[in-house]
Amino acid sequence: MSSIARGRITQERKRWRKDHPPGFFARPETNDGVQNLMKWKCHIPGRKDTIWEGGYYPIGMEFPEDYPQKPPKCRFPANFYHPNVYPSGTVCLSILNEDEGWVPSINIKQILQGIQDLLTDPNPNSPAQTEAYVDYTKNLKEYESKVKKQVDKFPPPF
Known part of the structure; x- marks a missing residue:
């Protein structure tokens, strides 16, 4: 692993532990006690x-070896219902695209808050899945109904 990536992520982890938005959770995965x-x-x-209130949405964040020069990949569970989330669960967001809005100064807190913003304010100009995009642009009541079902699928753990 790149020492630059490791150093940056370690620094961000410390910053996150001291100052993160209420209700958000983020930490390295642990396997057999090893982070x-x-x-x-x-x-x-x-x-x-918002129609998303009450849900607590799991997302994985995978950092490339050349982070922070390249953004992490962020994924919800497969088939997560949202116009800007691919069927695989990968989030389509400009700040996560190295050819669009990514800059190395963006941090984990900004990424997660940007994804939260995207949940409530989808970008119809960058659709990633057909069903949610069509519902959002042509049948808002159906879209809201499906989002509310998804909220029930991801309740808070407390």
Whole structure:
């Protein structure tokens, strides 16, 4: 693993532990007591007063060896219902695309808050899955109904 990537992720982990948004969770995965700094388990709370409220959405974050020059890949569970999430669960967001909005100064906190923003404010100009995109753009009531079912699928753990 790149020492630059390891150093940056370690620094961000310390910063996250001291200052992270309420309700968010992010930490390196652990296998047999060994932390893997390159793979994180995260949860994003649905924003209050939106159709996403009440859900606590799991997302994996995988850092490349050349992080922070390249962004991490962020994935919800497969078939997560959202116009900007591919069927594989991969998030389609400009700040996670090295050819669009990624800059090395973006940190884990900004990434997770950006994904939370995307949940409540999808980008119809960058669809990643057909069903959610069509519902969001042509049948908002159906879209909201399906989101509310998804909220029930991902309750808070407490």
